Amino acid sequence: MENQLLKPTLxxxxxxxxxxxxxxxxxxxxxxxxxxxxxxxYGADLQPMTLSGRGKLLSATIVHLHADKARATPFTIGKIALAEGPVVRTLLLDRDREIAPGTPMAARLVPIGETGLDLRFAPEG
Ligand SMILES: [Zn+2]
Known part of the structure; x- marks a missing residue:
């Protein structure tokens, strides 16, 4: 069975x-x-555009304690300025490694759970 994209609209x-x-x-x-x-x-003035999934890390923080006890820690949240302009707040692939602001980042699909694929950002290369 093929892995399924967990968020195919994104x-x-x-x-x-x-x-x-x-x-x-x-x-x-x-x-x-x-x-x-x-x-x-609005409406037809807004058209779909595929973004490269590349950008630069603006900041990141390692979460060691989450209000949801079922949520495995640590994990890292990064704020990334995408090459095309938008800034996204997203999970990084490295769960507990410090990554310097300014580091070039790229999106990757990674296995999550038994059959899922989800997007995480990691240093490019
Ligand atoms: Zn506009």
Whole structure:
């Protein structure tokens, strides 16, 4: 049985992110048609755009204790400025390693659980 993408509305099987672009030029993630946060256009003025899944780490923090006791710790959350402009807050592949701000990062699909695939960011290369 093939592994299933856990969030197929957010990324492709190749690990590209499913974002969008407004006719004003603003690029956003994830794709939505409710309204551009820069100019307010909506609907057909917002078109799907595939984002590379590459960017630079702005900051990261290692979580050692989570309110949900079932949630395995440690894990690392990073804030990443994507190459196309949007900033995302996301899980990093390395659960407990310090990574310096400015490090080039890339999205990867990794196995989660028995049959799932989900996106994590890790240093490029
Ligand atoms: Zn706009």
């Amino acid at each position: 990324y492709t099987p190749a690990g590209a992110l499913l974002g969008g672009r407004c006719t004003c030029g603003h690029v956003f993630f994830p794709m939505q048609t409710h309204g551009c946060e820069v100019c307010g256009r």
